Amino acid sequence: MKIICNGQEREVAPATTITGLIRELGLNPETVVAEHNGRVLAREEHEFILLDEGAVLELIRFVGGG
Amino acid sequence: MLKINELPFLFTPGVRVGDFSRTLKPGADLFIVNGAPVGVDWPLADGDSCWLLTRGEIPAAHEMERLLNARHSPGVQARLKAAVVGIMGLGGLGSAVAVALARIGVGRLLLVDCDVVEPTNLNRQQYFLDQIGLPKTEALQANLARINPYVQVETWQERLTGERIAQLFAGVDVLAECFDDPVTKAVALRTALTCLQGVGFVCASGMAGCGDNNAIVTRRLYPGVFLVGDDESEAKPGQGLMAPRVGIAAHHQANQVVRLLLYGKDA
Numbered sequence: 001m002k003i004i005c006n007g008q009e010r011e012v013a014p015a016t017t018i019t020g021l022i023r024e025l026g027l028n029p030e031t032v033v034a035e036h037n038g039r040v041l042a043r044e045e046h047e048f049i050l051l052d053e054g055a056v057l058e059l060i061r062f063v064g065g066g
Numbered sequence: 067m068l069k070i071n072e073l074p075f076l077f078t079p080g081v082r083v084g085d086f087s088r089t090l091k092p093g094a095d096l097f098i099v100n101g102a103p104v105g106v107d108w109p110l111a112d113g114d115s116c117w118l119l120t121r122g123e124i125p126a127a128h129e130m131e132r133l134l135n136a137r138h139s140p141g142v143q144a145r146l147k148a149a150v151v152g153i154m155g156l157g158g159l160g161s162a163v164a165v166a167l168a169r170i171g172v173g174r175l176l177l178v179d180c181d182v183v184e185p186t187n188l189n190r191q192q193y194f195l196d197q198i199g200l201p202k203t204e205a206l207q208a209n210l211a212r213i214n215p216y217v218q219v220e221t222w223q224e225r226l227t228g229e230r231i232a233q234l235f236a237g238v239d240v241l242a243e244c245f246d247d248p249v250t251k252a253v254a255l256r257t258a259l260t261c262l263q264g265v266g267f268v269c270a271s272g273m274a275g276c277g278d279n280n281a282i283v284t285r286r287l288y289p290g291v292f293l294v295g296d297d298e299s300e301a302k303p304g305q306g307l308m309a310p311r312v313g314i315a316a317h318h319q320a321n322q323v324v325r326l327l328l329y330g331k332d333a
Contacts, residue, residue, distance in 0.1 A: 031248040033255045040259040043252075060287060062251035063300030065274040065307050066159040066244050 003055040018046040022059065033060040069115040071129075072136040077112040091118040127216045134171040142328060143171060149327045152176040152234070152241040154226055154254060156202040158307050159270055160244030161192035162316035167217075167323065168210040174218040175210070176238060179203055180225040190309040228253045232261035240266035240326045242319050246301070258291065265290075266326035272296040273315035275305040282311070284318045290331030294318040 001014055005021070012021060018036065022029045034041045035058040036049060051057070068075045070086050084106040087094045097104050098117040110116060125133065135143045149172050153160045156179035164175055179202040183193045197205040203221035210219055222234065231254055235241045241262065243254040251269060258267040272295035273282060281296040294315050301307050325333035 028248070031252050033252050033259070040256065042260070043256065060252075060255065060293065061297075062248040062255075062269075062271040063274075063295075063298060064246060064248045065272070065299070065301030066155055066157050066246040066251075066270060066312070 001051070001053050003051050003053070003057060005057045006059055012051055016051050018049050018051070018057070021051060021057070022046065025059070027059075027061050031062045033062075034058070035060075067113065068110060071116075071118055072132055077110070081110050082106075083108045083110060083116060083118070086116065087118045091120065093120045093123075094118040096121050124215065130214065130216050131171070138170065145328055146171055146324070147173040149240070150174040150176065150238045151323055151327075152178070152238040153244055154178050154231065154235075154242065155244035155246060155250075156191075156206050157181075157187065157244065157246050158190035158309070158312035159273075159316045159319060160242065161202070161206055162313055163242050163244060163320045163323070164206055164210060165192050165213065166317060166320035168214045168219075170324070171214060172217065172323075172327070174220070176220050176222075176234070177203055177206060178222045178224065178226055178234070179206075180223060190307055190312045226250070226254075228257040228261075231257045235262060235265060238265055240268065240323045242323055243267065243269035244316070244319070248300070255287075255291075259288065266323070266331060267291045268294065268319045268322045268326070270294040270315050270319055272299045273312050274299045274301040274307050276308060276311055279311075279314060282314050282318060284322050290326065292322050292326075294322065 001012055002009055003012055018034050019029045022032050029046055034046055037056055068077050070090060083097045083104060096119040097106060099108060099114050151167055151172055153164050153175060156177055164177060167175060182199055182201050183197045183205050185198055187193060192209060193205050201223045203223045207219045207221055210217060243251060245251050251271060255269050271293060277299055285293045287293050
């Protein structure tokens with residue numbers, strides 16, 4: 001199944017959650033802001049929203065330091 | 067034409083510094099012409115810029131404003147003076163953002179941090195050795211007052227949550243996210259995007275170490291929402307936070323705040 005993540009096509013397994021994809025990318029889900037099909041998600045939604053074919057995802061991740 | 071304390075005066079040949087100081091500033095004991103100190107009998111030349119000053123005296127509010135107007139042009143200064151800016155986190159980013167905005171006379175700053183000044187902060191943060199142990203809110207407020215006492219500064223010493231961010235900053239013009247912790251950074255951006263419509267937002271990620279200057283960029287995420295940094299240089303052992311590069315990011319943030327204040331969300 002294909003989705004668009006940060007402008008790039010990406011293959012993901014069916015029934016992948018937003019959190020699942022973020023972990024697959026090697027990132028800590030707590031440090032990522034996700035926009036799914038044009039809507040910015042609350043942190044809890046990452047856990048239960050399943051990615052559909054063609055979903056458009058924007059992930060903004062933060063690293064520590066300030 | 068002469069400029070005396072940033073005000074224009076007609077030049078007449080033979081006029082001396084003392085001719086102005088006697089009428090304009092009787093107590094003056096320091097005279098500066100074109101950047102160099104001179105005596106009271108110094109002869110002025112057409113085009114000179116002259117300061118008549120009293121040592122140790124803090125300029126009145128209207129004088130301070132005149133100085134800033136002269137530097138920034140009156141239209142710009144009026145907008146900055148009317149602005150309210152929130153700063154979350156007063157470490158290497160936030161303390162430098164606050165100093166920059168106070169220097170240019172942004173009218174009101176709302177500062178939040180939960181920490182006290184520690185010795186390890188001083189390699190990059192705008193505090194002094196004799197402020198170790200003070201809450202950062204209190205120490206920074208004192209330092210800003212020494213730079214520009216006419217900026218209104220309000221402080222909260224607390225650890226912010228998403229709900230509290232939405233509550234505290236609903237009315238500001240621009241909010242700067244200057245936290246250290248990446249989880250709190252993400253909470254702040256989520257809150258800004260979902261609860262703070264109409265508030266400009268400038269966050270930061272990736273400024274540790276001493277990597278390439280120009281890898282630090284300001285990126286527009288959404289209208290009125292900007293991210294500063296190189297996206298990857300995280301603070302970790304072997305790659306600490308240091309004043310020069312954190313300062314680059316902080317001043318990207320501060321300038322983006324100013325751009326949002328002056329030009330709106332498409333700045």
